[in-house]
Amino acid sequence: MRFFEDIAVGDRAEIGRHTFTAEEIKAFAARFDPQPFHLDEGAAAHSLFGALCASGWHTACLWMRLAVEHRRREDAERRARGEPVAALGVSPGFRDLRWPNPVYVGDTVTYATEVLELRPSASRPVWGIMTARNTGTNQRGEPVLLFISSAFVERRQNGGPSS
């Protein structure tokens, strides 16, 4: 992770892609979102979706996993260059999450994140708050996931005015 002061509004990264299989769609749904159109091809064929599709939570959770893996790769590169790595704090939440299109079996979703806003934390001077627009797009270029997240990012040692 870069330090809060080194991040700029508009910074964008493609964090990874994932192809959804029938097995994992059903396994996730059985665990967390047991709706017939996420569990069974036959029921899904007669539903609004027309075919088996992933739980929206599944689509969103893959964003999280790929974001963590992307950050881990970036941190490894920074360490290899001898640069310090900033800590990422917790997230206070997210808003405006939409699932504009279903994710069907075999779809490959490409996930990305773009920095929308940066502000210092009023109550915690060692942290800044980064707001980002996150997306998932299928292989036909259709959006399948959109949301606005926020997270605490570590500031440089002195905090305060940026260098």
Next chain:
Amino acid sequence: MALFPRLLNVIGNHSLLGPDIAVPQRHWEDFTPGSVFESEPRRVTREEIIEFAAAFDPQPMHLDEEAARASMLGSLAASGWHSCCLLMRMLSDGFLSETRFMGAPGIEEVRWLKPLRPGESIRARATVLESRPSRSRPELGFVKFLFELVDSSGACLMTLTVSPMFARRTAADASRDGASG
């Protein structure tokens, strides 16, 4: 008995939403602002917190006690996405299974207020905020909810605001309400 043929008609149109179609279920018309529903408690184990994190949110603070102590969380706690998924499952098992739930196009807001720790017993609470018919699909209506994940002391760990869709009772009701709204 007068309700029964109407109920059957709706079930006939949405017969693939659930196996328990013999049970009369809540439709869009049955949600009144201010109504509150609460789930049974569910205990969350350390094992499931770590298993979820390994699959979907492999940050050390969700995987390892030592790392969690050095993090903002102070000790091991579940991924916020895990809390969302647990809420979805608790609602699916209880509250939603007794409704004509038709999914949700998105989530308005989620706030992670307090960490969910291993061993905690949580309940889901649903409060109806408002309801409106769908303009484009007269057979459906939206109900805006505040969902809360509450711990055993009554503290709220997470809030989730969402407007899922529910089937309306009959097409005749839908066209009449649509004309007046």
